[in-house]
Amino acid sequence: MSRSKPKYLFIGLGTMGYSMAGHLSKLKDIDLFIFNRSKHVSKKWLSNFKGQEFIKDKFSEIKFNGLILCLKDDASILDILFKQNFIQLIKSSGFILDHSTTSLELINEVALNDKFISKNLSFFDAPVSGGEMGAINGTLAIMYGGPNSKSNVIKKIMNSYSSSITKIGPSGHGQLTKMVNQLCIAGLLQGLAEAITLGKSSNLNMNKVFDAISGGAAQSWQMDNRFKTMVNDSFDFGFAVDLMIKDLRIALKQANLNDLNLKTTKEVLKNYQKLSRNDFGNLDTSSLIKLFNL
Numbered sequence: 001m002s003r004s005k006p007k008y009l010f011i012g013l014g015t016m017g018y019s020m021a022g023h024l025s026k027l028k029d030i031d032l033f034i035f036n037r038s039k040h041v042s043k044k045w046l047s048n049f050k051g052q053e054f055i056k057d058k059f060s061e062i063k064f065n066g067l068i069l070c071l072k073d074d075a076s077i078l079d080i081l082f083k084q085n086f087i088q089l090i091k092s093s094g095f096i097l098d099h100s101t102t103s104l105e106l107i108n109e110v111a112l113n114d115k116f117i118s119k120n121l122s123f124f125d126a127p128v129s130g131g132e133m134g135a136i137n138g139t140l141a142i143m144y145g146g147p148n149s150k151s152n153v154i155k156k157i158m159n160s161y162s163s164s165i166t167k168i169g170p171s172g173h174g175q176l177t178k179m180v181n182q183l184c185i186a187g188l189l190q191g192l193a194e195a196i197t198l199g200k201s202s203n204l205n206m207n208k209v210f211d212a213i214s215g216g217a218a219q220s221w222q223m224d225n226r227f228k229t230m231v232n233d234s235f236d237f238g239f240a241v242d243l244m245i246k247d248l249r250i251a252l253k254q255a256n257l258n259d260l261n262l263k264t265t266k267e268v269l270k271n272y273q274k275l276s277r278n279d280f281g282n283l284d285t286s287s288l289i290k291l292f293n294l
Contacts, residue, residue, distance in 0.1 A: 005030050006030050008024070009068070011034075013070075020128075020140070026160065069098045072243075090121060093120045094121055097157065101175070103250050107172050124174070125146065125172060128140045135161065138160065140162040142166070144174040145171045178247070188220055192222060192223060192286070210227050229286060240281065241282070242276055248272070274294065275290060
């Protein structure tokens with residue numbers, strides 16, 4: 001008798017989740033279902049990848065081995081799991097693999113929920129880094145926390161859309177590492193914004209500046225991928241300012257709990273908030289350079 005394929009439900013086909021679910025759909029030994037609030041996005045995804053759209057009325061009897069989440073924030077996850085009751089769709093001893101960037105409070109709230117406990121579920125906080133192109137190319141870096149159980153299962157899933165997977169520690173350590181990641185990015189972008197503004201105001205040939213410094217100690221992913229777009233005032237892509245505001249607030253809350261005063265991060269957060277107030281909240285985070293023209 002042949003063994004049935006594990007069934008997974010991927011929830012959240014946004015900038016990152018769309019491509020991540022696409023890569024996952026290429027695994028031949030799973031049954032993949034997708035769910036997204038915007039149905040036109042689901043329709044587009046289904047026209048490009050192999051899988052099924054989950055419709056509650058149609059598939060009410062299905063039980064999934066695991067849910068894979070890639071959602072906007074804490075509220076979105078709590079809504080999906082408990083208000084819309086998607087947690088009841090998971091088999092006993094199944095798992096939740098969460099690629100969203102959230103607070104530590106969210107993890108505790110899920111883990112202490114009676115429905116979660118009664119089903120003996122496992123929760124993995126596994127935020128990602130690498131941006132939209134990393135998702136498209138399947139080269140994301142994933143930092144995760146959680147139990148040791150089911151590690152082979154979730155690594156097989158994550159391998160489909162990543163080039164680097166690191167288990168940091170128990171539940172919560174993935175999100176703590178993502179906080180560190182976001183602080184690094186925010187600081188680098190602030191520095192790039194100021195450096196490029198200085199160069200342009202001095203009438204330097206910025207293409208030559210890039211060639212001169214990108215191979216030295218100033219080199220970084222942000223310089224390689226954002227320097228020229230910042231010079232050209234191009235920001236209609238990538239990771240949105242409003243999402244970075246959310247992430248920095250989470251990190252600063254944790255810093256306060258650790259009795260730390262992160263002055264640079266606070267300043268960068270104020271800069272992003274100013275951009276958002278000026279209707280730039282949907283632009284890429286490299287749009288920090290626009291501050292010099294406001």
